[in-house]
Amino acid sequence: xxxxxxxxxxxxxxxxxxxxxxxxxxxxxxxxxxxxxxxxxxxxxxxxxxxxxxxxxxxxxxxxxxxxxxxxxxxxxxxxxxxxxxxxxxxxxxxxxxxxxxxxxxxxxxxxxxxxxxxxxxxxxxxxxxxxxxxxxxxxxxxxxxxxxxxxxxxxxxxxxxxxxxxxxxxxxxxxxxxxxxxxxxxxxxxxxxxxxxxxxxxxxxxxxxxxxxxx
Amino acid sequence: xxxxxxxxxxxxxxxxxxxxxxxxxxxxxxxxxxxxxxxxxxxxxxxxxxxxxxxxxxxxxxxxxxxxxxxxxxxxxxxxxxxxxxxxxxxxxxxxxxxxxxxxxxxxxxxxxxxxxxxxxxxxxxxxxxxxxxxxxxxxxxxxxxxxxxxxxxxxxxxxxxxxxxxxxxxxxxxxxxxxxxxxxxxxxxxxxxxxxxxxxxxxxxxxxxxxxx
Numbered sequence: 287x288x289x290x291x292x293x294x295x296x297x298x299x300x301x302x303x304x305x306x307x308x309x310x311x312x313x314x315x316x317x318x319x320x321x322x323x324x325x326x327x328x329x330x331x332x333x334x335x336x337x338x339x340x341x342x343x344x345x346x347x348x349x350x351x352x353x354x355x356x357x358x359x360x361x362x363x364x365x366x367x368x369x370x371x372x373x374x375x376x377x378x379x380x381x382x383x384x385x386x387x388x389x390x391x392x393x394x395x396x397x398x399x400x401x402x403x404x405x406x407x408x409x410x411x412x413x414x415x416x417x418x419x420x421x422x423x424x425x426x427x428x429x430x431x432x433x434x435x436x437x438x439x440x441x442x443x444x445x446x447x448x449x450x451x452x453x454x455x456x457x458x459x460x461x462x463x464x465x466x467x468x469x470x471x472x473x474x475x476x477x478x479x480x481x482x483x484x485x486x487x488x489x490x491x492x493x494x495x496x497x498x499x500x501x502x
Numbered sequence: 503x504x505x506x507x508x509x510x511x512x513x514x515x516x517x518x519x520x521x522x523x524x525x526x527x528x529x530x531x532x533x534x535x536x537x538x539x540x541x542x543x544x545x546x547x548x549x550x551x552x553x554x555x556x557x558x559x560x561x562x563x564x565x566x567x568x569x570x571x572x573x574x575x576x577x578x579x580x581x582x583x584x585x586x587x588x589x590x591x592x593x594x595x596x597x598x599x600x601x602x603x604x605x606x607x608x609x610x611x612x613x614x615x616x617x618x619x620x621x622x623x624x625x626x627x628x629x630x631x632x633x634x635x636x637x638x639x640x641x642x643x644x645x646x647x648x649x650x651x652x653x654x655x656x657x658x659x660x661x662x663x664x665x666x667x668x669x670x671x672x673x674x675x676x677x678x679x680x681x682x683x684x685x686x687x688x689x690x691x692x693x694x695x696x697x698x699x700x701x702x703x704x705x706x707x708x709x710x711x712x713x714x715x716x
Contacts, residue, residue, distance in 0.1 A: 347654070347701035348694045349661035351672055356690050359679070436564065443566035447665065454568055467576040475565050475573075482564040 287469040294460050301456030302477055308374045308442045308452060309481070313435060315378035320385025325420075327390055330411060338386070345383035350444050353380055358448040373445035373452075381438050388434060392427030393419055425496050432489030436482050443478075453477055506685035507692075511678050515689075518674035519696055525591055525670065526657045532596040533656070534649070537603025538642075542633065544604060545611040559601035568662050570594040575666040591663040599656050606648045610641035643715070650708035654701045661697075671696060 291298065326338025345353065354376030362372050396419050404414035446454035457474040461467035543555045562570070575590040585593060614637050622632040661672040675693045679685040 343702060343705075344698065347658075347705065348697045349658040349672065351661040351664065352690065352694055352697065355672070355676075360686050360690065363683075440564070440566040443568040446568065454566065454572075457569070458572070461576065466580075467572070468580040471569060471573045471577050475569055478566060478569065479561065479564050486564070 287473060290460070290464060290466065290469050291473055293464075294456075297456050297460060298453070298473070298477065301451065301453035301474075302481075304370065304445070304451050305439070305442050305453040305478075306481065308370065308377065308445055308450065309435075309439045311374050312377040312381060312438050312442065315374075316381035316385050316434075316438065319378060319382035321389055321420075323382055323386035324389035324393065325415065327386060328393060328415075342383045342386050345379050346387070350376060350380045350441055351447060354444050354448055369449035370445065370451065373442070373448050373450040376444065377438065377441060380441070381434060384434050384437070385431065388427045388430040389420075389423060391430065392425070393423030395426050396422045428489070428493050428496060432486065432493070435489065436485050439481050439485060440478070506678065506682075506688040511685075515671070515674050515678065515692065518669060518671040521588075521668065521670040522657070522660050523700075525588065525595070525660050525663070525668070526653075528592050529595040529599060529656055529660075530653050532592070533599035533603050536596065536600035538607050538638075540600060540604030541607025541611060541641075542638070544608040546633075559604050562598055562601040563605065565598075567594065567598045567659050568665065570598050571662055571666060587663065587666045587668040590666060591660070591668050595656060595659065599652065602652050602655075603649065606645050606652060607641060609648075610645035611637055613644055614640045646711045647708045647715075650704055650711070654704050654708075657700055657704070658697065 323338050323342050326334050327342060329335050329338065354373050357367065357372035357375050358369060361367065367375070400422065401414055401419050404418040405411070409418070442452060443454040444450075445452035446458060449455065453474055457470055461470040464470065540555060540559055543552055544559070546552065571591060571594040574585060574594040575587065578585060578590075618636055618640065619632055622636040623629070627635065660670055663670055664673040664676065667673065671693050675689040679689045
């Protein structure tokens, strides 16, 4: 098993790097987009609310593969985006719907008195939402956001469908060459575990830090 | 009718929808039973056994499902287990989702509360009776909404079986738009609607349960 790693370490590390890169880009992108969706969903304006919910419900209920293939097959034909980007854009859109739900859940559990108090102090709805309620909701959403980040890393394997040269893609290339899928997939599995387990460890550290900072 | 929505194409596509649904239903049933078992084992803390099960289920939960599908299809034959695409998908999905369901059920059991167990034990029920008659029914009831969202993920994830050429919905749509690039957009819209109807329906069901519970 170790032979496979020694013979292919360069390819494997390339894939490892692409998986991490796609996950980081996906994380930042979906966090931003997810927050926007969540704010739209909670907006007092009916029209904005509808747009927000429509986006979230649409991307939450169709497979990531369908979104990704759409970008790779249809959009890439006109705009020439690479496999990496069609995969990562698909990942961002898909994950942002879930992140929007997490953030909305967090904001929902913030005491309504916070909003009322902020409004009573003369803040506009947007100011009160962005400066007072959202930061608190974010804190409450951290555990469920952590789960979404782990899902994001695992879902980045979708890049292998669209020639994204990620870890899963390289695993298929290597196992196609050495005809030893058993050991190749085990090595790749360990590499995925390195990422996902460290993400979950980081999230629990952040969680305890945030909770430790609050007065109990 | 001709073009993307010709009778032959639609018949072929609906066949894919049936495959998707059959794979989903079988995987849901297996992963529910297996996952409940895992959840009970994680909750009950059997010496050594629980630790082993926790290690295995945490490992599986932290791997991409796609990797598990490839593994069952391409690597298990090395161990003498030859599965066709359908069986490999069902096995991979059931194992992966069971470890997810196990975690949900464990959470449900934990949220029932120790006083329920103590009360049942003090009325003379043994441990198995307490679990079966008191804890599990309440835990399952609380777990319904998260279980349904997990099963929505499962339905969506059946599309990954395209990678091992299982003729399900996504794969068949690829075959159809492979004939003619003009069919691409109609096909994507059609399968998106099909997946959406199934999953949105399931999510409405979850919301309905959620409301009734409160």
